[in-house]
Amino acid sequence: MPFKPSRPVFAAIAIVAVAAGLAAVYVTERGAVESGGGRCAVAAAKAATLKPLATGDLAALLPADVPADLSDLVLRTADGGERRLADFAGQTLVLNMWATWCVPCRTEMPHLQALQEKRGGPDFSVVALNVDVGGPDKPTRFLNDIGATSLVDLRDPEMRTFNDLKTRGLVLGLPTTFVVDRSGCALASLAGPAKWDSPAALALIDAAAKPDETQSGKP
Template structure:
């Protein structure tokens, strides 16, 4: 069998290097998120959230056993949705506050089931240091989700929505929010501490211990 010629070797080497470069770029793309006007915000300033994620890990059990502490936290400050006054807000507006960001919709049965627990969690832990931010993704606008929350007696949660579903699309770009409900614990600096896919009993002692463990670590 004849040996490959030098040009063939170089060509093959070039293909391998191009493949590696593509793989590195793909991995890097998972850890950035698009901001306004297409700007990219990196996760370079999330060291505090990483420490909080480590603190949360022993508490991810029982009702919140499926909580996944972040090993490479995403910076999520640029995520935008509509606030209670129907004006745009971003996670950057919650600076210095730990946020439990919950994505839900009235057509999602598990979302509907966990909403009273999220309301109770807000009643118990809500403060200047912590807020449950449940964002409705109903495409028809605010009327249906507002009516549902009123019907089940939710009275402590602020009403947040994104009928465009742009929030969901932004999170999918970084391999988050593959379905509903998705809940992300975000630190005061706007970085991901960990993520839960699927419902949880958020008013449970285990959920509160998990959240409080991260707040103590961050000094909030």
Template sequence: MLRSLVLYTALALGANAAAAADLSALKTGEMNKLVVYEAPLPVPDLAFEDGMGGTTSLAAYRGQVVLVNFWATWCAPCRAEMPSLDRLQAQLGGNGFEVVTVATGRNPPPKIDRFFEEAGVARLPKFRDPKQQLARAMGVVGLPVTVLIDKNGQEVARLIGEAEWDSPDAKALIAALIAE
């Protein structure tokens, strides 16, 4: 498992963003710290809790562009960016695009409910990765981490840290991915 994490992280850090011209040209403002990969990376097909007693996986979103946000209830930057993710889902969700929020680690459902209520979040899913299996497999080592997945179910970009996901820069980048 550690080997996979090291390999995944090395791929992410070594990616040549300049070669991915379509998205690199859109790395402005809030999206300037986005890492765009030269070649898409595979996404593990691991189950996570769907908030209704069942499980799902990222494979369920194949055919759509997906913004996966790894977060936790105790994470201050996560709290700061979550409303912008909610607004992004309200503005672009459902048209070949979804925001998928995954609380990783110890985040009991009542705390997630309270977090969403306090942050004014109404449109995002309350998915959980309590054993951090998905987060570890995807090389998530800090929070928040946001991963952009293309329609083929492959990771094309990643942003570590908080961002205003409903900014014009972010929406332009996501619109370009949806149009591909």
């Protein structure tokens, strides 16, 4: 039985019109979570450390009790090539799902670009996953027009990834953003826009990207 949405923040979400005929999906109070846990169960401890940081501009962020495994996602590059989220192993990610027709997405994008400029590097990237149906020109033009050219630009032109995550109960509408650890486990999710370059957001990203003892080689 699905959980009910936990906050009224979803009123600000642009619901995907082309998916309106599909079955309803709910975001749980536990954030990006799937039953069973699997290999991402070990990431629950890191997710728990993010709960006190879900404040200010990120008050709607939902850290996961049992993080979902996103490493198996198959994405597309702007030129039609294939890339998997597992290719980013070793990097902490902010994975943002957006579309050019989504007004909150367009408002949020400059903040994601600013986050990439402030924190982007070998250990961290902002991945902008566009779900516009059709050719690549429109999202490319939009990103260029607003100067968001530092983001990892990936696409979901047939909405396969969006619908997969929707079926798994991990996404309701757009924008949706996941904080993903170095192994591809979703530590937290946020439905709706946020100022991802705010002090609250930077503190949370720094905490998420900090290696734990097993990653840093400590006993």
